[in-house]
Amino acid sequence: xxxxxxLVGLGKIARDQHLPAIAATxxxxxxxxxxxxxxxPDLPSYPDIDSLLAAGAADAVSLCTPPQGRFDQASAAxxxxxxxxxxxxxxMTVTEVEALAALxxxxxxxxxxxxxxxxxxxxxxxxAWLSGRRISSVRVTWKEDVRHWHPGQAWIWEPxxxxxxxxxxxxxxxxxxxxxxxxxVTGAELxxxxxxxxxxxxxxxxxxxxxxxxxxxxxxxxxxxTWDIEVATDTGLLRLSKGGSEMWLDDQPQVVEEDAEYxxxxxxxVGLVAGxxxxxDLAPLRLVADAFLLARRVEVDAFEDEA
Amino acid sequence: xxxxxxLVGLGKIARDQHLPAIAATxxxxxxxxxxxxxxxPDLPSYPDIDSLLAAGAADAVSLCTPPQGRFDQASAAxxxxxxxxxxxxxxMTVTEVEALAALxxxxxxxxxxxxxxxxxxxxxxxxAWLSGRRISSVRVTWKEDVRHWHPGQAWIWEPxxxxxxxxxxxxxxxxxxxxxxxxxVTGAELxxxxxxxxxxxxxxxxxxxxxxxxxxxxxxxxxxxTWDIEVATDTGLLRLSKGGSEMWLDDQPQVVEEDAEYxxxxxxxVGLVAGxxxxxDLAPLRLVADAFLLARRVEVDAFEDEA
Numbered sequence: 001x002x003x004x005x006x007l008v009g010l011g012k013i014a015r016d017q018h019l020p021a022i023a024a025t026x027x028x029x030x031x032x033x034x035x036x037x038x039x040x041p042d043l044p045s046y047p048d049i050d051s052l053l054a055a056g057a058a059d060a061v062s063l064c065t066p067p068q069g070r071f072d073q074a075s076a077a078x079x080x081x082x083x084x085x086x087x088x089x090x091x092m093t094v095t096e097v098e099a100l101a102a103l104x105x106x107x108x109x110x111x112x113x114x115x116x117x118x119x120x121x122x123x124x125x126x127x128a129w130l131s132g133r134r135i136s137s138v139r140v141t142w143k144e145d146v147r148h149w150h151p152g153q154a155w156i157w158e159p160x161x162x163x164x165x166x167x168x169x170x171x172x173x174x175x176x177x178x179x180x181x182x183x184x185v186t187g188a189e190l191x192x193x194x195x196x197x198x199x200x201x202x203x204x205x206x207x208x209x210x211x212x213x214x215x216x217x218x219x220x221x222x223x224x225x226t227w228d229i230e231v232a233t234d235t236g237l238l239r240l241s242k243g244g245s246e247m248w249l250d251d252q253p254q255v256v257e258e259d260a261e262y263x264x265x266x267x268x269x270v271g272l273v274a275g276x277x278x279x280x281d282l283a284p285l286r287l288v289a290d291a292f293l294l295a296r297r298v299e300v301d302a303f304e305d306e307a
Numbered sequence: 308x309x310x311x312x313x314l315v316g317l318g319k320i321a322r323d324q325h326l327p328a329i330a331a332t333x334x335x336x337x338x339x340x341x342x343x344x345x346x347x348p349d350l351p352s353y354p355d356i357d358s359l360l361a362a363g364a365a366d367a368v369s370l371c372t373p374p375q376g377r378f379d380q381a382s383a384a385x386x387x388x389x390x391x392x393x394x395x396x397x398x399m400t401v402t403e404v405e406a407l408a409a410l411x412x413x414x415x416x417x418x419x420x421x422x423x424x425x426x427x428x429x430x431x432x433x434x435a436w437l438s439g440r441r442i443s444s445v446r447v448t449w450k451e452d453v454r455h456w457h458p459g460q461a462w463i464w465e466p467x468x469x470x471x472x473x474x475x476x477x478x479x480x481x482x483x484x485x486x487x488x489x490x491x492v493t494g495a496e497l498x499x500x501x502x503x504x505x506x507x508x509x510x511x512x513x514x515x516x517x518x519x520x521x522x523x524x525x526x527x528x529x530x531x532x533t534w535d536i537e538v539a540t541d542t543g544l545l546r547l548s549k550g551g552s553e554m555w556l557d558d559q560p561q562v563v564e565e566d567a568e569y570x571x572x573x574x575x576x577v578g579l580v581a582g583x584x585x586x587x588d589l590a591p592l593r594l595v596a597d598a599f600l601l602a603r604r605v606e607v608d609a610f611e612d613e614a
Contacts, residue, residue: 071491092493093597094401095590099489159494159601182406184378187466197603283402289596290400294466296504297604 003083003273004031006058008049008073009065010038012153013087017116018064021262027270032057049073053080060110060273062266063087066155067162071096074111078103083110085269089169090114092160094282094289101280111278112269115173119264120244121257126231127178129249133233138179138213141228142171143221146200152305156198163198165288167227168217173284174229174244175213182283183208185290193303200303204291310390310580311338313365315356315380316372317345319460320394324423325371328569334577339364356380360387367417367580369573370394373462374469378403381418385410390417392576396476396592397421399467408587418585419576422480426571427551428564433538434485436556440540445486445520448535449478450528453507459612463505470505472595474534475524480591481536481551482520489590490515492597500610507610511598 005028007018019040022030032044034052039045046052049061053076060083063070067089074091077084078100090113091097097113104111117123144167146156155161162169176183183206190199200220206213227243239248247255272279312335314325329337339351341359346352353359356368360383367390370377374396381398384391385407397420398404404420411418424430451474453463462468469476483490490513497506507527513520534550546555554562579586 093491093593093600095489095491095593095597098593099491159603182402184402184406185400192604286400286402286405286596289593289600290402292599292602293400293596295599296466297499299606 002027002029003270004029004057004059006032006034006049006052006061006082008034008052008061008063010035010040011064014064017262018062021266022062024263025266025270027274028266049076053077053082058082060085060269062269067092068155068158068160071100074100075103078107078109078111081107081109083269083273085112085114085265088113088115088173089162089166089285089288090280090282091285094286097280097282097285101278104278104280108276110269110273110276111280112272113280113282114265114269115170115177115281115284116261116265117170117173117244118177119261120174121260122240122247122255123174123177123244125255126238126240126247129238129247130178130231130233131180133235135179135208135211135231135233137211137232138175138208139230140171140175140213140215141226141230142168142215143218143226145222145225146219147305157196157303159197161198162288163196164200164202164217164219165291167219168202168215169284169288170243171215171217171227171229172287174240176281176283176287178229178231178240179208179213181208183213183287185287185294188291188295189298190292190295191298191300193301194299195302200300202291202295206287309334309336310577311336311364311366313339313341313356313359313368313389315341315359315368315370317342317347318371321371324569325369328573329369331570332573332577334581335573356383360384360389365389367392367576369576374399375462375465375467378407381407382410385414385416385418388414388416390576390580392419392421392572395420395422395480396469396473396595397587397589398592401589401593401596404587404589404592408585411585411587415583417576417580417583418587419579420587420589421572422477422484422588422591423568423572424477424480424551425484426568427481428567429547429554429562430481430484430551432562433545433547433554436545436554437485437538437540438487440542442486442515442518442538442540444518444539445482445515446537447478447482447520447522448533448537449475449522450525450533452529452532453526454612464503464610466504468505469595470503471507471509471524471526472598474526475509475522476591476595477550478522478524478534478536479594481547483588483590483594485536485538485547486515486520488515490520490594492594492601495598495602496605497599497602498605498607500608501606502609507607509598509602513594
């Protein structure tokens with residue numbers, strides 16, 4: 001029997017990634033949409049999640065709305081006994097997601113806080129390769145052009161939208177997956193545009209034991225885009241590039257595969273529901289909150305969507 | 308048999324509060340001190356926690372050092388199989404304290420993250436009185452003169468020192484104790500002096516379900532000092548004042564008692580160790596991290612220790 005899924009939010013990420021992945025996932029049927037402004041042909045559509053839940057249109061929901069409103073939506077679904085899958089970041093604050101995890105457990109339903117970058121092709125090979133090796137340093141470089149990737153998305157600049165940490169948290173989700181031990185923030189510098197409430201660039205100092213872990217995030221990168229994680233070890237340099245889809249060892253390519261991140265996520269969600277389990281990992285969001293907590297702040301040039 | 312305690316850090320809070328409370332606690336013997344600069348007559352003193360641990364001078368340690376260095380000290384003590392009591396805040400970041408909790412559990416020793424304001428005389432009476440009542444709003448006003456209470460304490464202005472949240476987290480520790488449900492940050496404004504890395508004032512908007520919870524923290528209050536929490540209910544207004552030591556109902560005094568916060572803490576620590584238990588509550592620190600994460604920042608006049 002297939003799981004009847006309601007998709008909540010029909011913006012860029014839903015159309016680019018969620019719809020094709022849902023269509024390709026065995027055991028999952030897209031049964032309804034909730035969206036204020038949009039609909040899909042031949043599918044029941046509701047203006048909001050409350051009416052979708054009230055109609056009994058789905059056994060599970062996947063939330064692709066901006067993080068600022070997601071807590072109330074997820075709470076409503078869990079309280080109604082529905083399984084819930086959350087886009088990253090899983091909430092606006094750490095406290096919100098801790099409460100959702102407790103609620104899911106209490107209601108006996110599945111909560112899945114997804115981190116799509118962890119499903120990139122080279123992440124598990126990198127984790128396996130690193131597992132037996134001595135690591136001496138880790139360097140994250142995540143530099144992209146916000147105007148290209150987030151055109152007109154006002155919410156990313158509002159409190160809770162995370163600014164450059166919206167992509168940066170993807171890197172942190174990989175780092176916390178491939179390293180064996182916990183990573184701690186020790187300091188950060190955040191660059192805030194004069195007219196914005198979220199940072200456009202960040203430099204985060206972390207450590208894993210005595211091993212330095214450094215991250216540079218920047219949204220002002222035009223030309224070539226960089227999503228690299230370099231791990232120096234006693235037997236060579238591992239480099240994950242293109243957001244985790246490629247793995248290189250001392251500049252020799254090892255894994256270079258097509259993107260299948262969201263298909264993996266939905267396959268996992270179906271499996272979690274079938275097994276009566278939840279998967280909630282807050283480590284990436286905690287690191288972002290810790291970076292804001294410890295940050296020195298620098299004001300930089302105002303940012304306008306049109307250059 | 309008494310628990311042999313090592314006290315780490317011999318600054319203002321250790322002398323004002325910890326030493327008298329330890330002396331008054333049955334089942335607890337102050338056995339050694341670790342401090343870079345200070346010592347006590349007739350007690351073994353060590354320059355740092357590592358030498359105190361190596362000397363086998365204590366079965367448990369209480370850390371009163373600034374939060375920025377506390378993680379390594381607490382980790383060293385837990386790894387050496389010692390019980391650990393932490394001053395508030397329990398660490399520089401949420402991730403640090405989560406890791407300490409896991410380590411304590413793994414080593415089978417006690418970790419106690421203290422929140423001294425929760426031991427104030429009126430906190431438990433307030434919690435009991437509120438438990439059957441419908442709450443309509445909560446208002447926290449925590450305004451004090453930083454020059455009077457924190458003279459020359461440079462660490463509170465550094466990242467990890469929390470600025471005005473150093474006292475403010477005391478209010479949040481009471482709020483999260485006396486209210487029945489979880490409280491979430493929904494927005495904040497932080498005022499940073501032009502020359503400092505930590506806020507001198509903060510306005511934090513929170514909610515408990517649909518109930519508004521608002522907090523005003525300010526370190527620029529000369530004259531009368533205010534540490535009040537007001538809870539409006541269907542049967543009247545409860546006010547905790549003087550940091551939780553007084554409780555008023557509709558302006559009638561109920562509980563007005565002398566301060567015994569640190570004696571309660573040490574009594575609890577002895578009990579936790581005897582019972583083989585830990586007590587770790589991160590809710591207040593998570594709220595502070597969430598406030599920094601969601602905050603809009605305002606730059607205000609530079610702050611100098613000498614007015």
